[in-house]
Amino acid sequence: MNEENLSPREYEVIQLISWEYSTIEIAQQLFLSPETIKSHRKNIIKKLNVKNSAGIVRRAFELDLISVQEKI
Numbered sequence: 607m608n609e610e611n612l613s614p615r616e617y618e619v620i621q622l623i624s625w626e627y628s629t630i631e632i633a634q635q636l637f638l639s640p641e642t643i644k645s646h647r648k649n650i651i652k653k654l655n656v657k658n659s660a661g662i663v664r665r666a667f668e669l670d671l672i673s674v675q676e677k678i
Contacts, residue, residue, distance in 0.1 A: 611653055619646045624663045624672050
């Protein structure tokens with residue numbers, strides 16, 4: 607798997623992770639359950655071949671999936 611297989615929702619979750627939102631905060635922001643967010647995070651970790659949230663953010667920057675910007 608790789609970043610090309612990321613869903614639009616997974617891109618949203620990556621952005622919110624990069625803004626330091628917790629699982630519960632991401633769930634509230636996206637009107638999803640915390641379990642769904644945990645599932646998205648797990649899938650993102652697999653797709654980006656990283657170990658944790660810090661790895662998600664690092665790889666997302668490397669791949670230009672996210673940029674430094676203000677929270678919306």
